Amino acid sequence: MVKKLPKTDVVIVGVGWGGGIIASELTKQGLNVVGLEKGQERQTEDYYMVHDELRYALRYELMQDLSKDTITFRGNEKMRALPMRQYGSFLFGDGLGGAGVHWNGQTFRFLPYDFNIRSQTIERYGKGKIPTDMTIQDWGITYDEIEPYYDKFEKMAGISGEENPLGGKRSDKYPTGPMKHTPSMKMFKKATENLKYHPYTIPSANLSEPYTNPDGIARAACQYCAFCERFGCEYGAKADPVVTVIPVAKKTGKFDLRTHSWVRRVLHKGGRATGVLYTDVTTGEEIEQPADMVVLTSYVFNNVKLLLNSKVGRPYDSSTGTGVIGKNYAYQVVKGAATGYFDDKKFNTFAGAGALGMVIDDFNGDNFDHTNLNFIHGGYLALTQTGARPIANNPIPSDSPTWGKEFKQNSLKYINQTLSIGAMGASMPYKQHYLDLDPVYKDTFGDPLIRMTYDFRDQDRELAKFTAKKSKEILQEMGADKIDSMEELGPYNITTYQSTHNTGGVIMGADPDTSAVNNYLQMWDMENLFVVGASAFPHNGGYNPTDTVGALAYRAAEGIVKYSKNGGMLA
Amino acid sequence: MTEDKNEKSGAENLSRRKFIRNSSYAVGGLAVGGVLGSVIPWGTENDDQKQQAGKQIKNYNHALMFFSQAEFQTVQAAAERIFPEDENGPGAKELGVGFYIDHQMAGSYGFNARDYMVPPFFHGEKEQGYQGRLKRREIFKIGLREMQNYSHQKFKKGFTELSEEQQDNVLSDFAEDKVNVTTISASGFFDLLRSTTLEGVYSDPLYGGNIDMEGWKMRNYPGDQMNYTDIIEDDKFHEIEPRSLRDHM
Known part of the structure; x- marks a missing residue:
């Protein structure tokens, strides 16, 4: 028997950045919101023993238990999709705050080019520049339209930074000044200036100074303790939903937060969502939560999974390119990087912060001429100092042994004498890259897993070679004695960590035929259902995605409030 | 500098x-x-000093939860070849890596408790990751037995009886899949041995390895x-x- 609860104004599914922002904005406007989170409660006190690399970074303490839910993967439609049985390429956040807890805090805006990628690429290079099966499209929103929401997210989170000389126009400066500069960052800055590039400090959600945000939330400054990515912050200095937006929502008295609540279906009737069905994972009880509006705010894969399992929207069909749910899955191209070994310089690489680094955008977006290049877009190049923890960081020159006497000697020598330059390569969508339901494998409740069909393409291989070459040139200018850089990208491999920057599947746009949601993230096919997250990105830009996820969540919140008053399609 | x-x-x-x-x-x-x-x-420093002044502390953590004595000796010897003692400092054996691996295999990691271990199992491409039905603790047991067999076959002695060069030779053959084993991947076993060895050298001493933080000291890692x-x-x-x-x- 399903237990049916009293109706609420809004139910949100997943309480990370998206859910937290929606909850705080809606409850401030007087709406009653139920937040359903399948994981556990989290708080700053949990991180008393957080400086534990094995537990958090290698055993994935803050990540979803894969024995209960995962995805399946194949490189192309001819292959048999098999489950991702262990973590590798990307990680699923779990519990209150979601992936917003274990992130590094690098908070970039996408470029104006990203939002009009198709029209601007055609305008500058002609239609022939876009391969026929590359399904890039404009986002249905311009940079100028999304700018106020970026500003809102950055002020809520207290982002520390300085203006990007090659970025879109800002309506205001960052709320806090840039992070401190380490010696390696100074070397990167000098080298890139010598090469006539435009370095700036990475915009950071690890606060450079104490900060009180417009909601009255006060947070302490970052201590550069070197435990950010895959860890929670014991100081509350790193912006995450648990220390920013969730307390604001709770304070209104209108936010009913339920953890251990695993949503399995969006319920709907006559083209309107009526609520959600979820399982209390502590008791196994099935519960129906009716609501006037439903907002999906879980991770990319789960947003798509819920829609497909609930039979909402038109599933994507790769043979015809029609349908939208699951379309335009994209990722990130980060392997086009280089590592420099310094024979007589030592760096305090054990210290750092998740978003501590210098970056250039000279080879990002369309900031450079692609006329004679076999790819579009690009990526930022950055030197970061995030804290080199000892199990995962044993840099050795590529031609040296990986175990034994010589390995030990090399790894001990180079650990504090190695600097890397990384690329955050953009990822373009293709007709053959998509998410659908796996026909064989199921989650712990018997629901089909999401199946990913994805591989690197010529576009990615060319882009990665290009960024690797540029990274190497910068390291040469920095005076590295020996440099290893990527030579061939190879096929996409799900076993090695790359980034938790998965995008697409419920993409936004101006045309209901080619997109799933409008620019308020409202479903074209179900006006009282909103789908928030990087699932809305029609492609992935050359940056970390969180700032754009946050901006779109604020935009969606505004739309939901509007919709709650007047109804109807918002765009 | x-x-x-x-x-x-x-x-x-x-x-x-x-x-x-x-x-x-x-x-x-x-x-x-x-x-x-x-x-x-905080107050532990004084407590620790008091204890140390009294007598040498017996490390009650140094007992076996999973391996047999013979398996433990083999693990310890193999880990020592992966991360040997040298002029920089202690090797895996002195750092307690054998106990670390034993304790890990006895717990949730050894049981693949948080991995998706649901059938059906099929061979996949290497880009799709591990697709076997065996758990890490089972792979370890089989791998150690195969290593013993291979040592006897190639050098007429058990692994722990071999010279360092012979031990390296056996480990290389596993790492490079030159050993013909059926139930597991030889290189997959070696990779697990290597990764758990490094974990034992560099994880917080609370897990049984990195004794007295000697692993961290060798590389000037300040820990917590x-x-x-x-x-x-x-x-x-x-x-x-x-x-x-x-x-x-």
Whole structure:
């Protein structure tokens, strides 16, 4: 028997950045919101023993238990999709705050080019520049339209930074000044200036100074303790939903937060969502939560999974390119990087912060001429100092042994004498890259897993070679004695960590035929259902995605409030 | 830039007292509760000193939860070849890596408790990752047996009886899949042995390896420090006395 609860104004599914922002904005406007989170409660006190690399970074303490839910993967439609049985390429956040807890805090805006990628690429290079099966499209929103929401997210989170000389126009400066500069960052800055590039400090959600945000939330400054990515912050200095937006929502008295609540279906009737069905994972009880509006705010894969399992929207069909749910899955191209070994310089690489680094955008977006290049877009190049923890960081020159006497000697020598330059390569969508339901494998409740069909393409291989070459040139200018850089990208491999920057599947746009949601993230096919997250990105830009996820969540919140008053399609 | 040994003094140590001072400075007048508020009452150093003064402490952690004695000897010998003792400092054996691996295999990691182990199982491409039905603890048992067999076959002796060069030879053959084993992947077993060895060398001593933080000391890794604000901009390389999570109790 399903237990049916009293109706609420809004139910949100997943309480990370998206859910937290929606909850705080809606409850401030007087709406009653139920937040359903399948994981556990989290708080700053949990991180008393957080400086534990094995537990958090290698055993994935803050990540979803894969024995209960995962995805399946194949490189192309001819292959048999098999489950991702262990973590590798990307990680699923779990519990209150979601992936917003274990992130590094690098908070970039996408470029104006990203939002009009198709029209601007055609305008500058002609239609022939876009391969026929590359399904890039404009986002249905311009940079100028999304700018106020970026500003809102950055002020809520207290982002520390300085203006990007090659970025879109800002309506205001960052709320806090840039992070401190380490010696390696100074070397990167000098080298890139010598090469006539435009370095700036990475915009950071690890606060450079104490900060009180417009909601009255006060947070302490970052201590550069070197435990950010895959860890929670014991100081509350790193912006995450648990220390920013969730307390604001709770304070209104209108936010009913339920953890251990695993949503399995969006319920709907006559083209309107009526609520959600979820399982209390502590008791196994099935519960129906009716609501006037439903907002999906879980991770990319789960947003798509819920829609497909609930039979909402038109599933994507790769043979015809029609349908939208699951379309335009994209990722990130980060392997086009280089590592420099310094024979007589030592760096305090054990210290750092998740978003501590210098970056250039000279080879990002369309900031450079692609006329004679076999790819579009690009990526930022950055030197970061995030804290080199000892199990995962044993840099050795590529031609040296990986175990034994010589390995030990090399790894001990180079650990504090190695600097890397990384690329955050953009990822373009293709007709053959998509998410659908796996026909064989199921989650712990018997629901089909999401199946990913994805591989690197010529576009990615060319882009990665290009960024690797540029990274190497910068390291040469920095005076590295020996440099290893990527030579061939190879096929996409799900076993090695790359980034938790998965995008697409419920993409936004101006045309209901080619997109799933409008620019308020409202479903074209179900006006009282909103789908928030990087699932809305029609492609992935050359940056970390969180700032754009946050901006779109604020935009969606505004739309939901509007919709709650007047109804109807918002765009 | 060579480090100045004279700098390696108490002043260099970002001590607990200094941390409290620094963080109260950094936090300013903000009311920040949570962990920050609760780090103040530390008291273990005195307790530890008292214990050490009395007698040599027996390490009750050094017993076996999973391996047989013979398996343990083999694991320890193999881990030592992966991370050998040298002029830089101790190797895997002295760092307690054998006990670390034993304890890991006895727990959730050995049982693949948080991995998706649902059938059906099919061979996949290497880009799709591990697709076997065996758990890590089973792979270890089979791998160690195969290593013993292979040592006897090639050198007429058990693995622990071999010379260092012969042991390296056996391990290389596993690493490069030159050994014909059926139920597991030889290189997959070697990779597991290598990754757990490095974990045992460099994880917090609370897990049984990295005894006395000697693994960290070899590479000047300071372990669990609360704060690097004072040195983050510094050009000089800092050698900081390491701390472990034990210091939080």
